Amino acid sequence: MTSLLRKCNTLCNQLLKGCTSNVSVMPRRWLNDMEKSTMTVVNEDTSVGLLINSYSRAGFRLSNGMMAIGPIAIFPKSVLSWNVNTAEDINEDSLSLFYTLEPKIDILVIGVGNPGQQVSPKIIQYMKEKHISLEISPTETACATYNFLNAEGRCVAGALIPPTQYRINEDDIASTKRRNRELMKVKDYEIV
Amino acid sequence: MAASGRIIRGISSLVSRKFLSSKGLFLFLNTFFFLPGKCCSSFFPNKSPILSSNAFFRYNSTESRPTVRKNDAVATSGLMDFGLYVAECMPKYVQKVQIVTGNELEVLVAPDGIVPVLQFLKDHHQCQFASLADIGAMDVPSRENRFEIIYNLLSLRYNSRIRVKSYTDELTPVDSCYEVFKAADWYEREIWDMYGVFFANHPDLRRILTDYGFEGHPFRKDFPLTGYVEVRYDDEVKRVVVEPVELAQEFRKFDLSSPWETFPNLRTLPAGTEEDLKATQTGPAKQ
Numbered sequence: 001m002t003s004l005l006r007k008c009n010t011l012c013n014q015l016l017k018g019c020t021s022n023v024s025v026m027p028r029r030w031l032n033d034m035e036k037s038t039m040t041v042v043n044e045d046t047s048v049g050l051l052i053n054s055y056s057r058a059g060f061r062l063s064n065g066m067m068a069i070g071p072i073a074i075f076p077k078s079v080l081s082w083n084v085n086t087a088e089d090i091n092e093d094s095l096s097l098f099y100t101l102e103p104k105i106d107i108l109v110i111g112v113g114n115p116g117q118q119v120s121p122k123i124i125q126y127m128k129e130k131h132i133s134l135e136i137s138p139t140e141t142a143c144a145t146y147n148f149l150n151a152e153g154r155c156v157a158g159a160l161i162p163p164t165q166y167r168i169n170e171d172d173i174a175s176t177k178r179r180n181r182e183l184m185k186v187k188d189y190e191i192v
Numbered sequence: 193m194a195a196s197g198r199i200i201r202g203i204s205s206l207v208s209r210k211f212l213s214s215k216g217l218f219l220f221l222n223t224f225f226f227l228p229g230k231c232c233s234s235f236f237p238n239k240s241p242i243l244s245s246n247a248f249f250r251y252n253s254t255e256s257r258p259t260v261r262k263n264d265a266v267a268t269s270g271l272m273d274f275g276l277y278v279a280e281c282m283p284k285y286v287q288k289v290q291i292v293t294g295n296e297l298e299v300l301v302a303p304d305g306i307v308p309v310l311q312f313l314k315d316h317h318q319c320q321f322a323s324l325a326d327i328g329a330m331d332v333p334s335r336e337n338r339f340e341i342i343y344n345l346l347s348l349r350y351n352s353r354i355r356v357k358s359y360t361d362e363l364t365p366v367d368s369c370y371e372v373f374k375a376a377d378w379y380e381r382e383i384w385d386m387y388g389v390f391f392a393n394h395p396d397l398r399r400i401l402t403d404y405g406f407e408g409h410p411f412r413k414d415f416p417l418t419g420y421v422e423v424r425y426d427d428e429v430k431r432v433v434v435e436p437v438e439l440a441q442e443f444r445k446f447d448l449s450s451p452w453e454t455f456p457n458l459r460t461l462p463a464g465t466e467e468d469l470k471a472t473q474t475g476p477a478k479q
Contacts, residue, residue, distance in 0.1 A: 103429065107405045115396070133405020137398050149404060155431060 042151045049076030049150055052143045052158075054172075059162055060143070073097060074158040076150055082159060087112035087119050090159075092126055098157055099130040107149060109135045111142030111160035139163045257457045263294045271297045271352075278319070278354075282309055298355040303366055306341070306358050310372045313345055313354065321345035321354055324369075327379035329387045331413045337361045339389050343369070360389055368394040386411035405434070418443065 043051050043063045051063040052074070059069035062079060071082040084094045090110070098108050108127065112119060115138040127134050135145060139160055146158035268291060275289035275297050285305020290298050301309045313321040323346040330340040337359040345354050360366050368391035369376045380391045381400040388409040391397055399406070408415055422437040453459075 103431075106431075106434070109404075128407070133407070135404050138396075141396065141398060145404065 042147065045151070048153070050074060050079055051147045051150060052160075054175075055139060055143055055160075055162060055166075057162055057164055060160065071161045072158070074146065074160065075101075076156075082161075084159075084161065087117035087161060090119055090123055092123060095123060095127065095159070098159070099127070099132055101157075103155060105132060105157045106155045107133045107135055107157075109142050109146045109149065109156060109158045109160075110137075111139030111146075111158065111163075112136060113139050113161040113163045114165050140166060260457050261294070268295060271295065275299060278309075278313070281316070282312055285309055296353070296355060298357055300357045303341075303358045303360050303364070306343070306356070307367050307369050307372060309356055310343060310345075310369050313356070314372055319347065319354075320349040321347045323348060324373035324375045324379075325353070327376060327383060329383045329389060329411070331387060331411065333413045335359075337364075339387055341366060341383065341389065362388060365390040365392040367392055368397075370394055385409070388412070416443075 043053055053061045053063050060072055061067050068079050071084050073080045073082045084090055119136050124134055142160055149156040272291055278299055279286040279289050285301045286299055288300040292298055313319045325344040325346045328342045332338055339360050341358045343356040368380055380394055383389050384397050385399045385401050386409055418437055421434050423432050423434050426433045
C-alpha cells in the first residue's frame, strides 16, 4: 500500500515538474506591427491638448502636470479660473466667455459639482440661441466627457465646478499616497 | 408470418443476404419498424415495402393551422390565477391584469407603485422574478399620460415571464428601480435619452445613445424620422458642422394596401382575456 502511495507521489512530482518546466511560453510571432494589440492612455498624449487627469474637492489636475484650483473653464490649449460659486449661480455673464470665443465651440460641457445640482433652464435656452450645445452632468462624468470629446478632436470647452461629495476607491488612495511620497522624497542632489 | 416473408423478400433485394441473415433482418425490423400490437399485413400493400414506408407517417388529424401556436387553456387559466393573486397582494397599486397573445401576463400598475410591485415580484417566494429582462417605453401621443413604461421580468425558478406596465406624461418623473434591479441602470438611461422620461433617484441619468449635443428625444412620435439636423464636414472651417437637415427627395410614405392577405391563418386570433379586478377584490377598492 505504502509503495503504491510512494509511486503515486513520485508520479505526481514528475508530472508537476513536467508542467513547470514548460511554463515559459513561446511568444507568438506577429507578422507585422499591425497585428499587435496596443493600448494608449489618452491622457498621456500631449498633442490633443489639455485633459483632466483627476479631480478633488479643491480643484483639478491636468494632463500637463498643472493643478487648477476652484471652478475652471478649460479649453484644449488653456485653462482659466471660473468666477462661479455653485451651479445655481451660473448665469449669462458666467458663460459669456464661451460664446464670444473664436472659433466657436460646438459643445460646452458643464460639470455642476454634485449630482443633484440644477442649472437654471434660462441659460440652456440662452445657449441654444447662441448655437452652442450644452452637456450638463455631474462633474465626475463631465470630466470624462470633456476628455474624450477633446481626444476625438471636437471643438469642446469645459466649465467645471469641483464636487464636494464623491466616492473614493482604493486606487485613488493608493495613487495619492504615491504622489505624496514622490513629493516628500529628498532628491540625492539636494543633500549637500 | 407470410407478410414478414414478403418484407424479407422485398428488402433483401436492396440489402445483400450476406449482410443480414433473414432471421437477423426479421429481428431488426421487429424492433425498429413494427408498432407494438398491430398486425403487420395492414402496413404493407402489394407495392414495394420501402416505397410505401411513408405509410408509417400518415395519421388522421383535424389540425387546420399546424403552424399556429395552440392555446393551452390550462396554462392560461393558471397564469390568470397568478395574476389575480398578484393583484390581491398589491391592491393599492395594481389597476389591471390582462393576458395578451394567449400566454403573456401583464400587470398594469399606477406609477407610484412601480418600485413596490417590482420589489414584491422579485422577493416574494412564489414569484421570484429575479431577472429584469428589459425596460421599454411606448409613446401614445393621444393619451394624457403619453408614455407607457414597460418592465419585462423573468423568473428562472418558475420559468415564467411577467410584464409590469405603468404610465407617465412628459413632465412627471418616475421612480427609478435601480435599487431593486441593478440592470435598470442603462435601460432607464435609454428611456430618458429616447423619450425624455425622467427617473428620480437614478444614480447617473444622462444620455446614452444620442450624440453629445443632441437635442430632442428621438423615439417620440412627434420627432421626425430623419431628424432636424444633419452633420457634415466643412472644409472651410476644417471641422464637422451641424446644419438643418436637407433631403434631396421629399419624404415618401408608402401606404399600400396589398390585395393579398399576408397571414390568412391568423385571421381570427384568440382574444386577450381580462379579469375584472373589482369583482374579485375583497380588500379595499383601488383608487
